[in-house]
Amino acid sequence: MKYKLEAKNIDVFYGKLKALNNINIGITENAVTALIGPSGCGKSTFLRLFNRMNDYIDSFKLNGDILIDDKNIYEKDVFVDELRKNVGMVFQKPNPFPKSIFENVAYGLKIQGIKDKEFINTRVKDALKQAALWEEVKDDLNKSALALSGGQQQRVCIARALAVEPSIILMDEPTSALDPIATAKVEKLIHTLKEKYTIIIVTHNMQQAARISDYTAFFYMGDLIEFDKTNTIFTNPKMERTENYITGRFG
Amino acid sequence: MHNIEKEIFDLKSSLLKMFLLVEKQWKKGANAILNYDQDIAEEISSSENRINAQELKIDSDCENIIALHAPVAVDLRFILSTYKINHALEHIADIAESIAQYVANNNVPYDQKILQETRLTEMFDIFNIMMDCLIEAFENEDPKFARKVFKKDKLINKINTDAYQIIIDNLDKYDKNMLLYLLSTIRKIERAGDSLKKIGEEIIYHLEVKVIKHT
Ligand SMILES: Nc1ncnc2c1ncn2[C@@H]1O[C@H](COP(=O)(O)OP(=O)(O)OP(=O)(O)O)[C@@H](O)[C@H]1O
Ligand SMILES: [Mg+2]
Numbered sequence: 232m233k234y235k236l237e238a239k240n241i242d243v244f245y246g247k248l249k250a251l252n253n254i255n256i257g258i259t260e261n262a263v264t265a266l267i268g269p270s271g272c273g274k275s276t277f278l279r280l281f282n283r284m285n286d287y288i289d290s291f292k293l294n295g296d297i298l299i300d301d302k303n304i305y306e307k308d309v310f311v312d313e314l315r316k317n318v319g320m321v322f323q324k325p326n327p328f329p330k331s332i333f334e335n336v337a338y339g340l341k342i343q344g345i346k347d348k349e350f351i352n353t354r355v356k357d358a359l360k361q362a363a364l365w366e367e368v369k370d371d372l373n374k375s376a377l378a379l380s381g382g383q384q385q386r387v388c389i390a391r392a393l394a395v396e397p398s399i400i401l402m403d404e405p406t407s408a409l410d411p412i413a414t415a416k417v418e419k420l421i422h423t424l425k426e427k428y429t430i431i432i433v434t435h436n437m438q439q440a441a442r443i444s445d446y447t448a449f450f451y452m453g454d455l456i457e458f459d460k461t462n463t464i465f466t467n468p469k470m471e472r473t474e475n476y477i478t479g480r481f482g
Numbered sequence: 483m484h485n486i487e488k489e490i491f492d493l494k495s496s497l498l499k500m501f502l503l504v505e506k507q508w509k510k511g512a513n514a515i516l517n518y519d520q521d522i523a524e525e526i527s528s529s530e531n532r533i534n535a536q537e538l539k540i541d542s543d544c545e546n547i548i549a550l551h552a553p554v555a556v557d558l559r560f561i562l563s564t565y566k567i568n569h570a571l572e573h574i575a576d577i578a579e580s581i582a583q584y585v586a587n588n589n590v591p592y593d594q595k596i597l598q599e600t601r602l603t604e605m606f607d608i609f610n611i612m613m614d615c616l617i618e619a620f621e622n623e624d625p626k627f628a629r630k631v632f633k634k635d636k637l638i639n640k641i642n643t644d645a646y647q648i649i650i651d652n653l654d655k656y657d658k659n660m661l662l663y664l665l666s667t668i669r670k671i672e673r674a675g676d677s678l679k680k681i682g683e684e685i686i687y688h689l690e691v692k693v694i695k696h697t
Contacts, residue, residue, distance in 0.1 A: 438552055465554045474555045479486060 234298075235260035235429045236281060236399065241295035243276055243453075245288065250276045252453040254295075258446075263421060263430045265444035265461065267437065269481065272450040274433045278401050281431065282318040283311050299399070316343070319392030323404040325384035327376035327391075332359075332368050335376045335387050339395040354394050361427075362390035363420045382413020389420065400424065402432040406439065418443050437477055441465045449473045486551045490560060493543050497564050498621055500536045504575045505613045507533065508674075511578035512606040515667065518591035523582040530579050537572040540564065563688040567620075570677045570684075577674045584663045592664055593656055600645045600664065605671050608634050608641075612678045616685065625689040631682040635675050642672035 234257035243251040251273045258264050266274040276285065283304065285291045296303045304314055316339070327335050336355045345351060355372075359365040364386040368374070376387050385405060392400055402421075406414040421430060421443050434440050440447055440461065447464040449457045449472075457464065457473045468474045475481050507529060514523040544565045547553060553561055585591075597603060612631045619628035645668045649661050 437554070441554065466558065468555055477554050478557050 233301075234258055235300065236431075237296075237298040237301075238277070238280065239296040239298065241277075241280065241293070241297070243273070243280070243285070243294075244290070244292040246290035250453055254455045256448060256455060256458055258429060258431060260429050261425055261427070262445040263425050263432060263443055264446040264448065265440035266431065266433045266448050266450060267435070267440050267476070268450035268456075269476070270435075271452075273453045274450055275403055277450065278403055278431060278433055281399065281401055282315055282320055284320070286311070316395050317397050318399045318401060319395065319397040321385070321388050321392055321400065321402045321405045324408050325381055325388050327379075327384050327387050329375065329377055331373045332376050332379070332387055333372040336390045336394050338391060343395070354396075355390075358390040358394035361393050361420075361424065362386045363416060363423075364390060380413065382409050382416060385409060385413065385417060386420070389417070393424075397428065399429045399431070402430065404433055404435060407435065414439075437465075449476060451476070486547070486553060486557060489543075489547050489551065490557060493540070493547065493561070493564055496536070496540050496543060497568060498617070500533070500540060500568060500571050501613075501617050501620065503529070503533050503536060504571045504578075505610070505617065507575050507578045508606075508609065508613065511582045512610070514582045514585045515592065516597065516603060516606070518585055520585055523586035526579050526582045527586070530575065533572065533575045537568055540568045544568075559688050563684045567681050567684050570681050574674045574677050577670050581667045581670050584667065588659070588663070590657050590660045592660060596648075596652060596656060596661070596664065599652070600648050600668060601641050602664070602668065605638060605641045605668065608637050609671060609675060609678070612638075612675065612682075616678060616681055619682070619685050619689075623689055625686045628682040628685040628689070631679055635679040638672055638675040642668050 236258035238254050238256045241251055241254040242249065254277065266278060268274055279285045280293070280297050281299070281304075285293070293305065297305060299314075299317070302309075328338065330338075333355055336358050337351050340351050340354055356365065359368065364383060367383060368379075376384060379387065385408075389400075389405075406417050409417065418439065421432065424430060425445075432440075432444065444461045447459065447461045448455055449464065449468075449470075451472060457468055457470045459469070463469075464473060465477060468477065507526060510522050510526050510529070513519055514526065544561050547561055551557075592602075612634045615627045615630045615634075619625060645665060649665045653661065
Protein backbone atom coordinates (compact mmCIF):
# COMPACT_ATOMS: atom_id res chain seq x y z
CA MET A 232 0.00 0.00 0.00
CA LYS A 233 1.19 3.49 -0.82
CA TYR A 234 0.97 6.23 1.77
CA LYS A 235 0.34 9.92 1.38
CA LEU A 236 2.75 10.70 4.20
CA GLU A 237 5.43 8.60 5.75
CA ALA A 238 7.75 8.93 8.71
CA LYS A 239 10.82 6.71 8.56
CA ASN A 240 13.14 6.15 11.50
CA ILE A 241 12.35 9.51 13.01
CA ASP A 242 14.27 10.79 16.02
CA VAL A 243 13.72 14.34 17.23
CA PHE A 244 15.88 16.16 19.75
CA TYR A 245 15.38 19.50 21.46
CA GLY A 246 18.95 20.02 22.64
CA LYS A 247 19.66 17.00 24.83
CA LEU A 248 16.00 15.99 25.19
CA LYS A 249 14.93 13.21 22.89
CA ALA A 250 11.33 14.09 22.08
CA LEU A 251 10.65 11.33 19.53
CA ASN A 252 12.25 7.93 19.37
CA ASN A 253 12.50 5.95 16.15
CA ILE A 254 9.00 6.61 14.81
CA ASN A 255 7.83 4.74 11.73
CA ILE A 256 4.36 5.34 10.41
CA GLY A 257 2.44 5.53 7.15
CA ILE A 258 -0.50 7.92 6.82
CA THR A 259 -3.27 6.94 4.43
CA GLU A 260 -4.59 9.40 1.87
CA ASN A 261 -8.13 10.79 2.25
CA ALA A 262 -8.40 9.50 5.76
CA VAL A 263 -8.33 11.06 9.21
CA THR A 264 -5.47 9.96 11.44
CA ALA A 265 -5.64 10.87 15.12
CA LEU A 266 -2.60 11.30 17.34
CA ILE A 267 -3.30 10.63 21.00
CA GLY A 268 -1.22 10.30 24.14
CA PRO A 269 -0.47 12.05 27.42
CA SER A 270 0.79 15.60 27.55
CA GLY A 271 4.42 15.94 26.51
CA CYS A 272 4.55 12.61 24.64
CA GLY A 273 5.50 14.33 21.39
CA LYS A 274 2.25 14.62 19.42
CA SER A 275 2.65 18.27 18.45
CA THR A 276 6.32 17.75 17.71
CA PHE A 277 5.42 14.90 15.40
CA LEU A 278 2.59 16.82 13.72
CA ARG A 279 4.81 19.85 13.07
CA LEU A 280 7.35 17.70 11.25
CA PHE A 281 5.03 17.56 8.27
CA ASN A 282 5.04 21.30 7.58
CA ARG A 283 8.52 21.91 8.99
CA MET A 284 7.20 24.15 11.73
CA ASN A 285 9.84 22.83 14.13
CA ASP A 286 12.54 24.37 11.94
CA TYR A 287 12.08 27.64 13.81
CA ILE A 288 13.17 26.09 17.08
CA ASP A 289 16.93 26.56 17.59
CA SER A 290 17.59 23.38 19.55
CA PHE A 291 15.55 21.21 17.15
CA LYS A 292 17.38 18.34 15.48
CA LEU A 293 15.90 15.65 13.26
CA ASN A 294 17.09 12.22 12.12
CA GLY A 295 15.19 10.15 9.59
CA ASP A 296 12.93 10.90 6.64
CA ILE A 297 9.57 12.57 6.33
CA LEU A 298 8.01 11.76 2.98
CA ILE A 299 5.06 13.43 1.33
CA ASP A 300 4.04 11.73 -1.90
CA ASP A 301 7.32 9.81 -1.65
CA LYS A 302 9.43 12.96 -1.57
CA ASN A 303 11.60 13.75 1.45
CA ILE A 304 10.50 17.22 2.52
CA TYR A 305 13.68 17.90 4.46
CA GLU A 306 15.86 17.75 1.39
CA LYS A 307 17.70 20.88 0.37
CA ASP A 308 15.75 21.47 -2.82
CA VAL A 309 12.41 21.74 -1.00
CA PHE A 310 10.97 25.24 -0.68
CA VAL A 311 9.27 25.57 2.64
CA ASP A 312 6.74 28.09 1.29
CA GLU A 313 5.71 25.66 -1.44
CA LEU A 314 5.49 22.90 1.13
CA ARG A 315 3.18 24.93 3.35
CA LYS A 316 0.84 25.60 0.45
CA ASN A 317 0.38 21.87 0.26
CA VAL A 318 0.21 21.31 4.01
CA GLY A 319 -2.26 23.52 5.87
CA MET A 320 -2.38 23.81 9.63
CA VAL A 321 -5.08 24.62 12.18
CA PHE A 322 -4.13 25.38 15.76
CA GLN A 323 -5.60 24.78 19.19
CA LYS A 324 -6.79 28.33 19.74
CA PRO A 325 -8.55 30.00 16.84
CA ASN A 326 -6.03 32.59 15.69
CA PRO A 327 -7.66 34.81 13.08
CA PHE A 328 -5.84 38.03 12.19
CA PRO A 329 -7.46 41.29 13.33
CA LYS A 330 -8.86 41.76 9.86
CA SER A 331 -12.09 41.06 8.05
CA ILE A 332 -13.36 37.55 7.48
CA PHE A 333 -12.61 37.96 3.79
CA GLU A 334 -9.03 39.15 4.37
CA ASN A 335 -8.39 36.28 6.72
CA VAL A 336 -9.43 33.66 4.22
CA ALA A 337 -7.75 35.44 1.30
CA TYR A 338 -4.50 35.86 3.23
CA GLY A 339 -2.66 32.80 1.91
CA LEU A 340 -3.54 33.66 -1.68
CA LYS A 341 -2.39 37.26 -1.33
CA ILE A 342 0.98 36.35 0.13
CA GLN A 343 1.42 34.08 -2.83
CA GLY A 344 1.18 37.27 -4.91
CA ILE A 345 -2.15 36.42 -6.51
CA LYS A 346 -3.89 39.62 -7.63
CA ASP A 347 -6.82 38.36 -9.71
CA LYS A 348 -9.83 39.60 -7.71
CA GLU A 349 -12.30 37.28 -9.37
CA PHE A 350 -10.10 34.29 -8.65
CA ILE A 351 -9.62 35.31 -5.01
CA ASN A 352 -13.36 35.87 -4.54
CA THR A 353 -14.15 32.42 -5.85
CA ARG A 354 -11.52 30.75 -3.69
CA VAL A 355 -12.70 32.56 -0.55
CA LYS A 356 -16.28 31.60 -1.21
CA ASP A 357 -15.37 27.97 -1.89
CA ALA A 358 -13.19 27.75 1.21
CA LEU A 359 -15.91 29.23 3.43
CA LYS A 360 -18.41 26.79 1.96
CA GLN A 361 -16.11 23.85 2.59
CA ALA A 362 -15.58 25.08 6.13
CA ALA A 363 -19.36 25.08 6.58
CA LEU A 364 -19.32 28.77 7.43
CA TRP A 365 -20.55 30.41 4.24
CA GLU A 366 -24.23 30.53 5.14
CA GLU A 367 -23.46 32.16 8.48
CA VAL A 368 -21.19 34.92 7.16
CA LYS A 369 -21.96 35.47 3.47
CA ASP A 370 -23.67 38.84 4.08
CA ASP A 371 -20.96 40.01 6.45
CA LEU A 372 -17.64 39.22 4.85
CA ASN A 373 -16.19 42.59 5.81
CA LYS A 374 -16.92 42.12 9.48
CA SER A 375 -13.87 41.63 11.69
CA ALA A 376 -13.11 37.93 12.20
CA LEU A 377 -12.50 38.72 15.86
CA ALA A 378 -16.19 39.57 16.22
CA LEU A 379 -17.17 35.98 15.51
CA SER A 380 -17.80 33.26 18.08
CA GLY A 381 -14.98 30.87 18.95
CA GLY A 382 -16.44 28.10 16.83
CA GLN A 383 -16.89 30.45 13.88
CA GLN A 384 -13.36 31.79 14.30
CA GLN A 385 -12.01 28.26 14.20
CA ARG A 386 -13.91 27.62 10.99
CA VAL A 387 -12.46 30.87 9.54
CA CYS A 388 -9.03 29.44 10.33
CA ILE A 389 -9.96 26.18 8.66
CA ALA A 390 -11.23 28.13 5.63
CA ARG A 391 -7.94 30.07 5.62
CA ALA A 392 -6.05 26.79 5.49
CA LEU A 393 -8.31 25.42 2.74
CA ALA A 394 -8.19 28.52 0.50
CA VAL A 395 -4.70 27.73 -0.78
CA GLU A 396 -5.91 24.26 -1.73
CA PRO A 397 -3.54 22.09 0.23
CA SER A 398 -3.81 18.32 0.04
CA ILE A 399 -2.94 17.78 3.69
CA ILE A 400 -4.36 19.44 6.80
CA LEU A 401 -2.69 19.24 10.18
CA MET A 402 -4.82 20.06 13.21
CA ASP A 403 -3.47 20.47 16.72
CA GLU A 404 -6.35 20.11 19.21
CA PRO A 405 -8.63 22.19 16.97
CA THR A 406 -11.71 21.95 19.18
CA SER A 407 -10.24 22.16 22.66
CA ALA A 408 -11.38 25.77 23.01
CA LEU A 409 -14.85 25.16 21.60
CA ASP A 410 -18.22 24.34 23.16
CA PRO A 411 -19.93 21.03 22.30
CA ILE A 412 -22.06 22.51 19.51
CA ALA A 413 -19.14 24.24 17.81
CA THR A 414 -17.10 21.08 18.35
CA ALA A 415 -19.77 18.99 16.68
CA LYS A 416 -19.73 21.36 13.68
CA VAL A 417 -15.98 21.16 13.32
CA GLU A 418 -16.05 17.38 13.69
CA LYS A 419 -18.70 17.09 11.00
CA LEU A 420 -16.60 19.34 8.83
CA ILE A 421 -13.50 17.18 9.34
CA HIS A 422 -15.55 14.20 8.30
CA THR A 423 -16.55 15.81 5.00
CA LEU A 424 -13.09 17.25 4.37
CA LYS A 425 -11.45 13.87 4.25
CA GLU A 426 -12.96 13.25 0.84
CA LYS A 427 -10.54 15.81 -0.56
CA TYR A 428 -7.81 16.03 2.03
CA THR A 429 -5.55 13.88 4.14
CA ILE A 430 -6.01 14.94 7.74
CA ILE A 431 -3.87 14.45 10.83
CA ILE A 432 -5.38 15.63 14.07
CA VAL A 433 -3.98 15.79 17.59
CA THR A 434 -6.65 15.44 20.23
CA HIS A 435 -6.89 14.89 23.97
CA ASN A 436 -10.51 13.91 23.62
CA MET A 437 -10.66 10.11 23.32
CA GLN A 438 -14.27 10.16 22.20
CA GLN A 439 -13.38 12.65 19.50
CA ALA A 440 -10.58 10.45 18.22
CA ALA A 441 -12.98 7.51 18.24
CA ARG A 442 -15.70 9.47 16.43
CA ILE A 443 -13.80 11.17 13.67
CA SER A 444 -10.65 9.25 12.85
CA ASP A 445 -9.99 6.22 10.67
CA TYR A 446 -6.59 5.50 12.18
CA THR A 447 -5.23 6.23 15.62
CA ALA A 448 -1.63 6.49 16.76
CA PHE A 449 -0.89 6.29 20.45
CA PHE A 450 2.32 8.00 21.60
CA TYR A 451 3.91 7.64 25.00
CA MET A 452 7.08 9.43 26.09
CA GLY A 453 8.37 9.88 22.59
CA ASP A 454 7.57 6.32 21.47
CA LEU A 455 4.85 5.24 19.09
CA ILE A 456 3.26 2.50 21.18
CA GLU A 457 0.49 1.41 18.85
CA PHE A 458 -0.88 2.43 15.49
CA ASP A 459 -3.94 0.79 14.03
CA LYS A 460 -7.44 1.27 12.71
CA THR A 461 -9.34 3.42 15.19
CA ASN A 462 -11.91 0.70 15.53
CA THR A 463 -9.30 -1.75 16.76
CA ILE A 464 -7.62 0.73 19.09
CA PHE A 465 -10.88 1.49 20.87
CA THR A 466 -12.31 -2.01 21.05
CA ASN A 467 -9.34 -4.28 21.33
CA PRO A 468 -5.95 -2.60 21.46
CA LYS A 469 -2.98 -4.92 21.39
CA MET A 470 -0.82 -3.16 23.93
CA GLU A 471 -1.74 -2.97 27.58
CA ARG A 472 -0.36 0.56 27.76
CA THR A 473 -2.80 1.70 25.07
CA GLU A 474 -5.67 0.01 26.88
CA ASN A 475 -4.73 1.70 30.14
CA TYR A 476 -4.58 5.09 28.49
CA ILE A 477 -7.83 4.97 26.56
CA THR A 478 -9.73 3.55 29.53
CA GLY A 479 -8.37 6.32 31.73
CA ARG A 480 -6.19 4.11 33.95
CA PHE A 481 -2.93 5.92 33.62
CA GLY A 482 -0.49 6.67 36.36
CA MET B 483 -17.48 12.24 39.81
CA HIS B 484 -17.63 8.47 39.80
CA ASN B 485 -14.56 6.59 38.89
CA ILE B 486 -15.11 3.93 36.23
CA GLU B 487 -12.95 1.40 38.05
CA LYS B 488 -15.21 1.68 41.07
CA GLU B 489 -18.32 1.41 38.90
CA ILE B 490 -16.99 -1.73 37.29
CA PHE B 491 -16.02 -3.19 40.63
CA ASP B 492 -19.56 -2.60 41.89
CA LEU B 493 -21.07 -4.02 38.72
CA LYS B 494 -19.03 -7.15 39.17
CA SER B 495 -20.30 -7.54 42.75
CA SER B 496 -23.88 -7.09 41.56
CA LEU B 497 -23.51 -9.74 38.91
CA LEU B 498 -21.88 -12.09 41.40
CA LYS B 499 -24.89 -11.59 43.64
CA MET B 500 -27.13 -12.42 40.68
CA PHE B 501 -25.14 -15.61 40.10
CA LEU B 502 -25.59 -16.62 43.73
CA LEU B 503 -29.32 -15.88 43.76
CA VAL B 504 -29.84 -17.98 40.66
CA GLU B 505 -27.67 -20.77 41.99
CA LYS B 506 -29.75 -20.85 45.16
CA GLN B 507 -32.93 -20.87 43.10
CA TRP B 508 -31.74 -23.98 41.29
CA LYS B 509 -30.77 -25.74 44.50
CA LYS B 510 -34.27 -25.09 45.77
CA GLY B 511 -35.73 -26.29 42.46
CA ALA B 512 -33.82 -29.55 42.65
CA ASN B 513 -34.87 -30.00 46.24
CA ALA B 514 -38.54 -29.33 45.48
CA ILE B 515 -38.59 -31.80 42.61
CA LEU B 516 -36.45 -34.60 43.98
CA ASN B 517 -38.11 -34.53 47.42
CA TYR B 518 -41.53 -33.43 46.25
CA ASP B 519 -41.47 -30.45 48.62
CA GLN B 520 -44.44 -28.22 47.81
CA ASP B 521 -43.45 -25.53 50.31
CA ILE B 522 -40.09 -25.00 48.66
CA ALA B 523 -41.81 -24.96 45.28
CA GLU B 524 -43.96 -22.04 46.49
CA GLU B 525 -40.94 -20.27 47.93
CA ILE B 526 -39.27 -20.33 44.53
CA SER B 527 -42.03 -18.21 43.07
CA SER B 528 -41.50 -15.56 45.67
CA SER B 529 -37.70 -15.42 45.35
CA GLU B 530 -38.26 -14.90 41.64
CA ASN B 531 -39.13 -11.27 42.44
CA ARG B 532 -35.76 -10.63 43.99
CA ILE B 533 -34.03 -12.06 40.96
CA ASN B 534 -36.05 -9.88 38.61
CA ALA B 535 -35.24 -6.82 40.70
CA GLN B 536 -31.54 -7.68 40.60
CA GLU B 537 -31.73 -8.13 36.85
CA LEU B 538 -33.24 -4.68 36.43
CA LYS B 539 -30.66 -3.12 38.70
CA ILE B 540 -27.78 -4.59 36.70
CA ASP B 541 -29.42 -3.50 33.45
CA SER B 542 -29.71 0.06 34.60
CA ASP B 543 -26.17 0.06 36.05
CA CYS B 544 -24.85 -1.04 32.65
CA GLU B 545 -26.85 1.70 30.95
CA ASN B 546 -25.58 4.34 33.33
CA ILE B 547 -21.94 3.37 32.96
CA ILE B 548 -22.26 3.42 29.20
CA ALA B 549 -23.98 6.81 29.21
CA LEU B 550 -21.77 8.49 31.79
CA HIS B 551 -18.36 6.96 31.17
CA ALA B 552 -18.40 6.04 27.48
CA PRO B 553 -16.31 2.94 28.24
CA VAL B 554 -13.98 1.49 25.63
CA ALA B 555 -11.83 -1.60 25.15
CA VAL B 556 -11.61 -3.90 28.19
CA ASP B 557 -14.25 -1.90 30.09
CA LEU B 558 -16.71 -1.99 27.22
CA ARG B 559 -16.23 -5.73 26.78
CA PHE B 560 -16.81 -6.31 30.47
CA ILE B 561 -20.02 -4.31 30.44
CA LEU B 562 -21.35 -6.01 27.33
CA SER B 563 -20.55 -9.43 28.78
CA THR B 564 -22.18 -8.52 32.06
CA TYR B 565 -25.26 -7.37 30.23
CA LYS B 566 -25.56 -10.65 28.33
CA ILE B 567 -24.74 -12.85 31.31
CA ASN B 568 -27.30 -11.00 33.39
CA HIS B 569 -30.08 -11.80 30.94
CA ALA B 570 -28.96 -15.40 30.54
CA LEU B 571 -29.08 -15.82 34.32
CA GLU B 572 -32.55 -14.38 34.51
CA HIS B 573 -33.67 -16.82 31.83
CA ILE B 574 -32.10 -19.70 33.79
CA ALA B 575 -33.92 -18.59 36.94
CA ASP B 576 -37.21 -18.58 35.04
CA ILE B 577 -36.59 -22.18 34.08
CA ALA B 578 -36.04 -23.16 37.74
CA GLU B 579 -39.37 -21.62 38.58
CA SER B 580 -41.17 -23.28 35.71
CA ILE B 581 -39.89 -26.78 36.56
CA ALA B 582 -40.86 -26.34 40.20
CA GLN B 583 -44.38 -25.40 39.09
CA TYR B 584 -45.23 -29.07 38.66
CA VAL B 585 -44.59 -29.76 42.31
CA ALA B 586 -46.56 -26.74 43.40
CA ASN B 587 -49.55 -27.55 41.20
CA ASN B 588 -49.81 -31.35 41.03
CA ASN B 589 -50.53 -33.98 43.59
CA VAL B 590 -48.74 -36.90 42.00
CA PRO B 591 -45.11 -36.89 43.16
CA TYR B 592 -42.47 -37.95 40.66
CA ASP B 593 -41.86 -41.63 41.13
CA GLN B 594 -38.40 -42.32 42.59
CA LYS B 595 -37.74 -45.27 40.30
CA ILE B 596 -38.36 -43.31 37.10
CA LEU B 597 -36.30 -40.40 38.49
CA GLN B 598 -33.47 -42.89 38.94
CA GLU B 599 -33.84 -44.31 35.49
CA THR B 600 -33.91 -40.96 33.74
CA ARG B 601 -30.92 -39.77 35.84
CA LEU B 602 -32.61 -36.55 36.85
CA THR B 603 -30.65 -36.34 40.10
CA GLU B 604 -27.41 -36.65 38.20
CA MET B 605 -28.58 -33.97 35.80
CA PHE B 606 -29.18 -31.54 38.64
CA ASP B 607 -25.78 -32.39 40.12
CA ILE B 608 -24.01 -31.69 36.85
CA PHE B 609 -25.96 -28.49 36.46
CA ASN B 610 -24.88 -27.32 39.91
CA ILE B 611 -21.26 -28.15 39.19
CA MET B 612 -21.45 -26.09 35.99
CA MET B 613 -22.87 -23.21 37.97
CA ASP B 614 -20.09 -23.49 40.55
CA CYS B 615 -17.44 -23.50 37.84
CA LEU B 616 -18.87 -20.36 36.27
CA ILE B 617 -19.05 -18.55 39.58
CA GLU B 618 -15.48 -19.55 40.33
CA ALA B 619 -14.33 -18.41 36.87
CA PHE B 620 -16.17 -15.11 37.11
CA GLU B 621 -15.19 -14.27 40.65
CA ASN B 622 -11.51 -15.14 40.32
CA GLU B 623 -11.21 -14.18 36.66
CA ASP B 624 -10.00 -17.65 35.79
CA PRO B 625 -11.08 -18.91 32.35
CA LYS B 626 -9.83 -22.42 33.19
CA PHE B 627 -12.94 -23.02 35.30
CA ALA B 628 -15.30 -21.62 32.68
CA ARG B 629 -13.86 -24.06 30.19
CA LYS B 630 -14.99 -27.01 32.29
CA VAL B 631 -18.66 -26.37 31.44
CA PHE B 632 -18.44 -27.59 27.85
CA LYS B 633 -17.86 -31.22 28.75
CA LYS B 634 -20.52 -31.08 31.44
CA ASP B 635 -23.01 -29.63 29.01
CA LYS B 636 -22.45 -32.62 26.74
CA LEU B 637 -23.32 -34.96 29.64
CA ILE B 638 -26.53 -33.04 30.19
CA ASN B 639 -27.37 -33.30 26.51
CA LYS B 640 -26.84 -37.04 26.61
CA ILE B 641 -29.14 -37.50 29.60
CA ASN B 642 -31.76 -35.47 27.79
CA THR B 643 -31.54 -37.53 24.60
CA ASP B 644 -31.71 -40.83 26.49
CA ALA B 645 -34.70 -39.71 28.56
CA TYR B 646 -36.99 -39.68 25.54
CA GLN B 647 -36.79 -43.46 24.98
CA ILE B 648 -36.97 -44.21 28.70
CA ILE B 649 -40.20 -42.25 29.01
CA ILE B 650 -41.71 -43.99 25.97
CA ASP B 651 -40.77 -47.40 27.38
CA ASN B 652 -42.50 -46.55 30.66
CA LEU B 653 -45.61 -44.88 29.28
CA ASP B 654 -47.97 -47.60 30.52
CA LYS B 655 -46.40 -48.05 33.92
CA TYR B 656 -46.91 -44.59 35.42
CA ASP B 657 -49.26 -41.64 35.52
CA LYS B 658 -48.93 -40.18 32.00
CA ASN B 659 -49.26 -36.60 33.15
CA MET B 660 -46.39 -37.11 35.58
CA LEU B 661 -44.23 -38.68 32.87
CA LEU B 662 -44.82 -35.84 30.42
CA TYR B 663 -43.98 -33.26 33.04
CA LEU B 664 -40.83 -35.17 33.84
CA LEU B 665 -39.79 -35.23 30.21
CA SER B 666 -40.48 -31.56 29.84
CA THR B 667 -38.46 -30.86 33.00
CA ILE B 668 -35.50 -32.72 31.56
CA ARG B 669 -35.84 -30.75 28.32
CA LYS B 670 -35.85 -27.49 30.25
CA ILE B 671 -32.77 -28.40 32.24
CA GLU B 672 -31.04 -29.20 28.99
CA ARG B 673 -31.88 -25.70 27.72
CA ALA B 674 -30.72 -24.12 30.95
CA GLY B 675 -27.46 -26.05 30.46
CA ASP B 676 -27.09 -24.46 27.04
CA SER B 677 -27.47 -21.05 28.61
CA LEU B 678 -24.77 -21.88 31.14
CA LYS B 679 -22.52 -22.88 28.29
CA LYS B 680 -23.12 -19.51 26.64
CA ILE B 681 -22.25 -17.77 29.89
CA GLY B 682 -19.03 -19.78 29.94
CA GLU B 683 -18.21 -18.54 26.45
CA GLU B 684 -18.86 -14.94 27.50
CA ILE B 685 -16.59 -15.25 30.52
CA ILE B 686 -13.83 -16.81 28.44
CA TYR B 687 -14.18 -14.14 25.76
CA HIS B 688 -13.95 -11.38 28.29
CA LEU B 689 -11.04 -12.89 30.21
CA GLU B 690 -8.99 -14.32 27.35
CA VAL B 691 -8.32 -10.99 25.68
CA LYS B 692 -7.07 -9.79 29.03
CA VAL B 693 -4.90 -12.83 29.56
CA ILE B 694 -3.28 -12.59 26.14
CA LYS B 695 -2.44 -8.96 26.77
CA HIS B 696 -0.93 -9.53 30.18
CA THR B 697 1.56 -12.11 28.96
N1 LIG C 1 10.29 24.34 21.60
C1 LIG C 1 10.69 23.37 22.44
N2 LIG C 1 11.90 23.42 23.03
C2 LIG C 1 12.30 22.47 23.87
N3 LIG C 1 11.57 21.38 24.20
C3 LIG C 1 10.35 21.27 23.64
C4 LIG C 1 9.83 22.24 22.73
N4 LIG C 1 8.62 21.87 22.35
C5 LIG C 1 8.36 20.71 22.98
N5 LIG C 1 9.38 20.34 23.75
C6 LIG C 1 9.46 19.12 24.58
O1 LIG C 1 9.27 17.98 23.75
C7 LIG C 1 8.42 17.03 24.35
C8 LIG C 1 7.21 16.80 23.48
O2 LIG C 1 6.46 17.99 23.42
P1 LIG C 1 5.16 18.14 22.53
O3 LIG C 1 4.73 19.56 22.57
O4 LIG C 1 5.39 17.53 21.21
O5 LIG C 1 4.13 17.24 23.34
P2 LIG C 1 2.55 16.99 23.13
O6 LIG C 1 2.35 15.54 23.07
O7 LIG C 1 2.06 17.82 22.01
O8 LIG C 1 1.97 17.55 24.51
P3 LIG C 1 0.57 18.31 24.80
O9 LIG C 1 -0.47 17.28 24.79
O10 LIG C 1 0.77 18.88 26.15
O11 LIG C 1 0.39 19.36 23.74
C9 LIG C 1 8.07 17.59 25.73
O12 LIG C 1 8.96 17.03 26.67
C10 LIG C 1 8.32 19.06 25.58
O13 LIG C 1 8.71 19.63 26.81
MG1 LIG D 1 0.72 19.49 21.83
